[in-house]
Amino acid sequence: MQNNPPAPRWGSDYLASLMRHIGLEYVALNPGASFRGLHDSLVNYLGDEAPRMLTVLHEEHAVAIAHGYAKVTGRPMGAILHANVGLMHGSMAIFDAYCDRVPVLVFGATGPVDTARRRPWIDWLHTSKDQGALVRSFVKWDAEPASLEAARDAVLRARQIATTLPQGPAYVCFDSALQEAPCPDAPTLPVLERYQPPRPPGISDQLARETARILYQARRPVILAGRVSRDEQDWRRRVALAEHCGATVLTDFKVGAAFPTRHPLHGATPGYFMGPDGLAVLREADVILSLDWVDLAGTLRTAFGTDTAPAHVIQASLDQTLHNGFGGEHQGLTGIDTYLMCDPDAYTAQALAALPALGAPRWTPRDIPTTAPAPRDDADGPDGIPLTVFARAISAYLRRNAPACLVRANLGWPGDAHPFEHPLDYLGYDGGAGVGSGPGMSVGSALALKGTDRLPVAVLGDGDFLMGVTAFWTAVRYGIPLLAIIANNRSFFNDEVHQEKVAMVRDRPVENKWIGQRLETPEVDIAAMARAQGAQAWGGIDTLAGLERVLDAAIAEVRAGKVAVIDVRVGREYAPAMANALKRGD
DSSP: OOSSOOOOOBHHHHHHHHHHHTTOOEEEEOOOGGGHHHHHIIIIISTTSSSEEEEOSSHHHHHHHHHHHHHHHSSOOEEEEOHHHHHHHHHHHHHHHHHTTOOOEEEEEESOSSGGGOOTTHHHHTOOTTGGGGTGGGSSEEEOOSSHHHHHHHHHHHHHHHTSSSOOOEEEEEEHHHHHSBOSSOOOOOOGGGGOOOOOOOOOHHHHHHHHHHHHHOSSEEEEEOSOOOOHHHHHHHHHHHHHHTOEEEEBTTBOOOSOTTSTTBOSOOBSSOOHHHHHHHHHOSEEEEESOTTHHHHHHHHHSSSSOSSEEEEEOOGGGGOOSSOSTTOOOOOOSEEEOSOHHHHHHHHHHHGGGGOSOSSOOOOOOOOOOOOOTTOOBTTBBOHHHHHHHHHHHHHHTOSEEEEEOOTTOOTTSSOOOSTTSBOBOOSSOOSSOHHHHHHHHHHHHTTSSOEEEEEEEHHHHHHHTTHHHHHHHTTOOEEEEEEEOSBOHHHHHHHHHHHHHHTOOGGGTTTTTBOTTTTOOHHHHHHHTTOEEEEEEOSHHHHHHHHHHHHHHHHTTOEEEEEEEBOSOOOHHHHHHHHTTO
C-alpha cells in the first residue's frame, strides 16, 4: 500500500488524491469515458489507497449504495456518474438522498467544455453547458470548476455543505479536459480540519428552559420522534427526555429507529402513516414536541381535520433551510406555537439539561419487555404466507441472531412485528418513495456494517427487487455480506389498492384492479435472477415451515461473508394502517 503516492502528473491524479484527502472510503461508479482520466488515477495512481472503487451495473445503484452507507455511518460516500447521461440515470437516487436528508457526494464529468477539443459525435452528446441544472432542484449545492484550484475548493465546499445539517447530496462536475491535462504544479491540499461543517446548532439556554418547562408541566405531552441521528448517546437522551416529562412517544416507519418500541412510553405501532392508536394519543395531547417529524402538517390534519392542533406545538427542525419551490418534500404548512430552528438532537440535550431544576422525573424507569409473540404454526394462506406471520417469523430470527439491522422493510411490513431497541435496529425508507432503490441502498448499508457483528437484513418487495436486482452483483463482487428476503406478492400491489379506490369512487368493477399490476404469466424467477448476480438464492418458498428451514441456511451463508436472497410468496395484503391510509386517499 502506498502511504505517500508520488506527486500528481495529471489533473485527475490530483482529483483522486483530493477525494482521498477529504476522507472518502469508497466511490461507486459505472465506467464512463467522460471520467476516464479519473478512473485511471483511482486505479493506477492511488492503487490500494482509499477511496476504494466499487463497480456497479447502473448509475442509480452508485448513488443508492452511497445513500445506504450514509444512513448507517452519517458520513458521505462518493458516487461518480458519467456525463449527462449517467447523471440522468442517477437522478432518482439523488432525489431519494435529498428527500431523506442524507449526505452523498456525487461527482460528475463532462466532455471538453472547449468545443475545439471535442471528439466527433460522442463528446458533443455527452457535454452540457450547465450539467448541474439537471439536479439543481434536489441537491444542496453544485459546481463545475474550471481549474484544479477551483476543483479543490469545490470539493471541500461540497463536503462541508453536504454534511451540514440538514444534510443532503452535493454535485461537482469535472471537465474531462481538466482531468486529462498535465499537472506540473499541483495546488496544495489544505488542513482538512479547517473545512469541517459547523457544529449542530442549538438554541439559547433560556429558550431551552422555557420549552422544557412547557413539556414538564404538560398533563399529556407527546413527542413525535422523526429524523434524528443514529448516535447511541442521542438515543439515550431521547429516552431520558421522555421519561423525565412522562411524555408518550410516537415514531415513524419512514425514518430509522428513534425510540425503543417496547418502552412503556412508546404510544403506538409505527407505520408509514399514523394509525388509529397514534391518532388517539395525539388527540389527547396538550403539548406536542416534533423532533423533525416528517409531514407534521399531514399528521395533524389526519388527527384533527386541520393543519393545526389544539395542543401547544413545538417544532425542533432545521429542515426549512432546504425548502425550495421545485417539489413538495417539505410537506404541508402547519401552525406552530414555538418554532426552534435547531438540530433536534441538540435541542433534546439542552432540554434534558434544564429539566432537573424543574422537578423529579415524572416516570420511573423499569425493565422493558424484550419478548415478542411467536408466529402461528398453522397460518399459511392460499396465495402465500400472510404478512404478519412472514414478518414475525423473520423477527424471531433477527432476535435469535442479534445484533441485526433491518436495513429496509417492504411496504406491507407490520410496524409491530419487530422490536427496535437500538438506533441501528432499523434504518427507515428511501426518502423519495420511489421503487427500485431498495437493493442499492441495502448493499450500501451492508457495506457500512461490514466487519461489525450486525447481521444486515433487507426485506424488499418483488417490484423493488426487480428494478434494482443488479445491485446485488456489486455486493457479491466485493464480498459485502447481506441477507435479502423478497416479499413476493407477484404484483405492483400498491397500485392495486389505488385502482380499487378509483373503481369504487367511479362505480366500476373492483375485480379489474389487478390488470396492469400483476407480475404473472409468466412469473419472474427471482431466485434465478439473484443467482445470475452470484448470490446464494432460494425460491418458491410459500409456507412458514419452508421459510424457517431456509432462513437457517441463508443466515449461515451471510455469516460466512456471502450474499443470500430468499424469494418468499406472501399474501396480497397491506398492514392495516397502510391499507386504510391508501383507501382514504392519504
